[in-house]
Amino acid sequence: MYTLPSKLRLFSIILVVLGLIGIVYGFLTVPKNTDEVRQILSEQEAHHGVASHNADDTANFVDRARGEKGYSEAAMEHATDLRPEGHGVSSHEEHVLHQMQTRPWSATLVAAFFFMMIALGALVFYAIQFASQSGWSPVLYRVMEGITAYLLPGSIIVVLILVFAGTHFFPWQNDELVAGDKILQGKAGYLNFPFFVIRAVIYLLGWNLYRHFSRKYSLEQAVATDYTPYRKNFKISVFFLIFFILTEATMAMDWFMSMTPHWYSTMFPWYVFASLFVSGITAIALVTIHLKACGFIPFVSDKHLHDLAKYIFAFSIFWTYLWFSQFMLIWYANIPEEVTYFVIRIQEYRLLFFGMLVLNFVFPILMLMNSDFKRIPWLVVITGIIVLIGHYIDVYLLVMPSTVGHHYHFGIPEIGAVFFFLGLFILVVGASLGKTSLKPENDPFIRESENYHF
Amino acid sequence: MSSHYEAPIREPLVLGEKSYHDISVDIAAPVLGKANKSWWIVFTIALIAFLWGLGCIIYTVSTGIGVWGLNKTIGWAWDITNFVWWVGIGHAGTLISAVLLLFRQKWRMAVNRSAEAMTIFAVVQAGLFPIIHMGRPWLAYWVLPLPNQFGSLWVNFNSPLLWDVFAISTYLSISLVFWWTGLLPDFAMIRDRTKSPFQKKIYGILSFGWSGRVKDWQRFEEVSLVLAGLATPLVLSVHTIVSFDFATSVVPGWHSTIYPPYFVAGAIFSGFAMVQTLLIIMRKVSHLEDYITVLHIEYMNKVIILTGGIVAVAYLIEYFIGWYSGVPYENYTYLSFGAATGPYWWAFWALIICNMVVPLSLWVKSLRRNIRWTFFVALIINIGMWFERFDIIVVDLSKDRLTSSWAMFQPTFVDIGTFMGTIGFFFVLFLLYARTFPVIAQAEVKTILKTSGAGFKRLRAEHGDN
Numbered sequence: 069m070y071t072l073p074s075k076l077r078l079f080s081i082i083l084v085v086l087g088l089i090g091i092v093y094g095f096l097t098v099p100k101n102t103d104e105v106r107q108i109l110s111e112q113e114a115h116h117g118v119a120s121h122n123a124d125d126t127a128n129f130v131d132r133a134r135g136e137k138g139y140s141e142a143a144m145e146h147a148t149d150l151r152p153e154g155h156g157v158s159s160h161e162e163h164v165l166h167q168m169q170t171r172p173w174s175a176t177l178v179a180a181f182f183f184m185m186i187a188l189g190a191l192v193f194y195a196i197q198f199a200s201q202s203g204w205s206p207v208l209y210r211v212m213e214g215i216t217a218y219l220l221p222g223s224i225i226v227v228l229i230l231v232f233a234g235t236h237f238f239p240w241q242n243d244e245l246v247a248g249d250k251i252l253q254g255k256a257g258y259l260n261f262p263f264f265v266i267r268a269v270i271y272l273l274g275w276n277l278y279r280h281f282s283r284k285y286s287l288e289q290a291v292a293t294d295y296t297p298y299r300k301n302f303k304i305s306v307f308f309l310i311f312f313i314l315t316e317a318t319m320a321m322d323w324f325m326s327m328t329p330h331w332y333s334t335m336f337p338w339y340v341f342a343s344l345f346v347s348g349i350t351a352i353a354l355v356t357i358h359l360k361a362c363g364f365i366p367f368v369s370d371k372h373l374h375d376l377a378k379y380i381f382a383f384s385i386f387w388t389y390l391w392f393s394q395f396m397l398i399w400y401a402n403i404p405e406e407v408t409y410f411v412i413r414i415q416e417y418r419l420l421f422f423g424m425l426v427l428n429f430v431f432p433i434l435m436l437m438n439s440d441f442k443r444i445p446w447l448v449v450i451t452g453i454i455v456l457i458g459h460y461i462d463v464y465l466l467v468m469p470s471t472v473g474h475h476y477h478f479g480i481p482e483i484g485a486v487f488f489f490l491g492l493f494i495l496v497v498g499a500s501l502g503k504t505s506l507k508p509e510n511d512p513f514i515r516e517s518e519n520y521h522f
Numbered sequence: 523m524s525s526h527y528e529a530p531i532r533e534p535l536v537l538g539e540k541s542y543h544d545i546s547v548d549i550a551a552p553v554l555g556k557a558n559k560s561w562w563i564v565f566t567i568a569l570i571a572f573l574w575g576l577g578c579i580i581y582t583v584s585t586g587i588g589v590w591g592l593n594k595t596i597g598w599a600w601d602i603t604n605f606v607w608w609v610g611i612g613h614a615g616t617l618i619s620a621v622l623l624l625f626r627q628k629w630r631m632a633v634n635r636s637a638e639a640m641t642i643f644a645v646v647q648a649g650l651f652p653i654i655h656m657g658r659p660w661l662a663y664w665v666l667p668l669p670n671q672f673g674s675l676w677v678n679f680n681s682p683l684l685w686d687v688f689a690i691s692t693y694l695s696i697s698l699v700f701w702w703t704g705l706l707p708d709f710a711m712i713r714d715r716t717k718s719p720f721q722k723k724i725y726g727i728l729s730f731g732w733s734g735r736v737k738d739w740q741r742f743e744e745v746s747l748v749l750a751g752l753a754t755p756l757v758l759s760v761h762t763i764v765s766f767d768f769a770t771s772v773v774p775g776w777h778s779t780i781y782p783p784y785f786v787a788g789a790i791f792s793g794f795a796m797v798q799t800l801l802i803i804m805r806k807v808s809h810l811e812d813y814i815t816v817l818h819i820e821y822m823n824k825v826i827i828l829t830g831g832i833v834a835v836a837y838l839i840e841y842f843i844g845w846y847s848g849v850p851y852e853n854y855t856y857l858s859f860g861a862a863t864g865p866y867w868w869a870f871w872a873l874i875i876c877n878m879v880v881p882l883s884l885w886v887k888s889l890r891r892n893i894r895w896t897f898f899v900a901l902i903i904n905i906g907m908w909f910e911r912f913d914i915i916v917v918d919l920s921k922d923r924l925t926s927s928w929a930m931f932q933p934t935f936v937d938i939g940t941f942m943g944t945i946g947f948f949f950v951l952f953l954l955y956a957r958t959f960p961v962i963a964q965a966e967v968k969t970i971l972k973t974s975g976a977g978f979k980r981l982r983a984e985h986g987d988n
Contacts, residue, residue: 201532203528203529250848251848254848255846255848258846295531310831313831313832313835314835314838317835317838317839321846332843332846332847333779333843334778334779334780334781334836334839334840334843335779335780335782335783336779337839338780338783385755389755389758389759389762389782389783390782390783393762393779393781393782393783394779396770397766397769397770397777397779397781397782398779400770401770401771401772401777403772403777405847405849512529512531513529513531515527515529516527516528516529519527
């Protein structure tokens with residue numbers, strides 16, 4: 069029976085405490101009024117000279133690419149500064165104030181969603197193993213179940229953040245703004261607060277109920293004399309996958325796409341899915357390596373690791389495929405309503421935006437191409453961590469440009485949130501892994517899985 | 523690669539008490555035997571359709587594109603519809619041979635050979651359309667970046683139509699090589715079994731002197747894996763590039779970022795439907811029921827359910843975002859309220875019924891394992907996926923941004939004749955293939971006989987090694 073090593077437990081508790089302090093610090097230090105904003109801005113200018121987004125900064129990547137001066141500035145104003153028509157122009161400071169007040173919310177959401185999506189990605193992978201009657205992976209079922217234990221606390225926290233952040237994230241929740249915006253009025257049938265909450269609750273219930281019952285049947289199978297629990301698990305996995313593909317699509321649109329409510333992309337939900345899925349698989353690989361190193365799962369061989377690494381490799385490429393398709397199609401057609409999304413990301417977040425491609429694509433493809441490398445635990449660990457960092461940045465880029473705009477940093481609130489949720493994740497997953505034997509006995513494919521070699 | 527143990531819960535993939543010898547005999551039989559009367563009848567019909575189509579093509583090229591039903595608004599209709607349809611059909615072959623190989627699906631082995639043949643023949647049909655839909659097809663070689671006497675006038679690499687050239691030609695060559703590599707041991711088997719000196723000579727040439735040594739097999743497997751690894755991104759990228767033809771444009775309904783994965787899913791969906799159509803007949807005619815079992819048909823139906831589900835989700839997203847975008851032009855796209863009630867309402871509902879509603883019946887296990895019903899659903903899907911492409915192309919073009927340029931499309935007999943011709947050509951090739959090629963990869967099936975053959979599974983059950 070697994071127990072979380074005491075040093076790791078202590079480490080995670082410290083992470084949680086430090087993280088909590090960081091998050092609270094983030095919320096306490098936001099500017100309260102425009103005077104403070106003015107002060108902060110003048111301090112920043114004194115530090116850095118001219119701010120990068122200043123209007124007289126002509127060396128602008130997007131403008132140069134487009135051959136049109138001032139284009140990116142106008143596009144970003146359009147994208148990030150929605151304001152009611154006919155309500156006059158709110159001052160620049162008010163706008164900045166709002167963005168600065170949003171920062172701790174965004175920082176917390178990015179980390180909270182990142183760890184939730186790992187658990188959710190692992191859950192989807194788990195469901196696929198059942199639905200496809202996979203013969204290699206049953207030895208890993210307990211590992212996956214351990215990771216998905218985080219889904220319940222993780223998803224509740226995410227939904228709470230989303231509900232309480234309100235207009236910090238979702239301009240369409242600002243009634244005054246909607247009253248002056250025809251496009252938002254048109255979307256109000258979908259983008260309205262009660263329906264938003266109802267949908268979020270449906271997602272929570274659906275995902276967590278599947279996780280609850282699949283775990284239950286999986287444990288029942290270990291003591292069963294026939295395959296009834298397994299068959300039930302097969303069935304609910306199939307239905308979960310249908311439920312998931314539908315709710316994941318609306319989840320991505322609700323939680324992230326509607327942060328810039330004028331913008332839309334049909335690819336978006338699938339793109340978020342790719343990120344979620346590859347992160348989940350990577351976490352499975354990392355936890356497996358940890359457990360193997362501690363000697364708890366002798367029945368898992370380097371062939372299983374090989375397969376997991378192949379999945380990381382393949383879905384990193386898949387993620388890139390979706391990233392590129394979405395980006396290229398919008399770049400190519402260059403329709404003003406659509407390009408704003410990428411203009412702000414390329415203009416203001418250039419290093420992160422292109423850096424994430426290196427971490428999420430170039431790195432895994434080079435590291436995991438060789439079939440021998442995929443069986444070397446430390447190599448998979450390094451690649452896995454890089455991929456996870458890359459997908460953290462991916463989530464960061466989903467949220468930050470849409471909510472805090474130019475005023476993004478990576479400081480105490482962001483680090484605090486990562487610490488807090490990482491610590492929580494390790495504690496929850498560790499506790500869950502320790503609850504039962506790590507070998508799913510009596511699974512119909514367990515012997516195939518143990519004898520598996522490739 | 524595969525273990526000698528298989529969970530008893532898995533159903534056998536080879537029925538009957540087969541031995542290695544039985545497999546060779548069963549698979550070589552259609553090649554070594556003579557064609558019967560019905561083969562000749564079907565072949566003649568296909569040949570006539572092909573020749574008729576050839577006549578239509580010659581007529582088009584010599585007279586002008588104006589003999590088609592295209593107009594100034596709708597410059598693409600049946601030509602590109604058929605092109606995308608055929609390319610899509612071709613994708614299932616590579617999916618079966620490459621993707622299912624990567625996922626180590628043993629059931630793939632009974633169907634991969636024919637699926638790959640189907641790929642190649644379908645891509646050949648598809649490849650006709652980009653040429654014949656040109657106004658000046660004799661200048662088609664200008665799409666190639668060849669050094670020339672016009673001051674080395676080059677092509678513009680920004681056009682997805684040019685990417686198509688590279689995608690399709692690469693796809694055809696890789697598929698051909700992949701297919702042929704897999705055929706080497708099977709050709710060698712025919713070479714060694716035939717009594718006719720003529721056949722011996724021919725299959726001797728085709729099998730490249732394959733002698734089946736350990737080293738050869740080792741390399742063979744490695745090459746198959748590498749090619750599968752390359753063919754998988756290729757199959758995704760080829761139909762992605764085909765989807766770029768539409769998605770890179772600014773036409774409402776065409777410009778949608780979901781197109782790349784959605785087209786790929788649709789391609790697999792339609793391709794598997796075509797595989798079902800062909801194999802259900804072939805297993806009967808060539809007496810291969812023990813190899814292409816109901817289980818295989820059920821598995822393929824499951825792939826159809828999966829990809830059909832993905833396509834259905836894509837439809838829903840397209841429909842939803844069309845509304846969500848708030849762009850008035852989106853109301854006349856192929857998946858919009860306007861399309862459902864407009865002049866092309868029948869095409870819209872054909873798409874919904876054939877692709878979303880009828881395939882739902884496959885969720886019922888007894889229907890999914892019912893061969894007649896599967897055949898029917900597969901035909902419906904083939905029709906539905908043709909309508910999907912027709913809707914995307916014609917419905918979206920028919921009502922564009924300016925109302926003054928709205929138009930309708932009416933195909934002429936040349937449009938229809940050309941399409942019929944490609945179907946004829948496809949069946950000419952496929953029928954010839956079914957008589958001269960080993961239609962099941964016997965070398966591969968022999969590798970799973972002892973784990974997944976019914977006889978050996980029974981022996982294991984009796985001797986308690988479960």
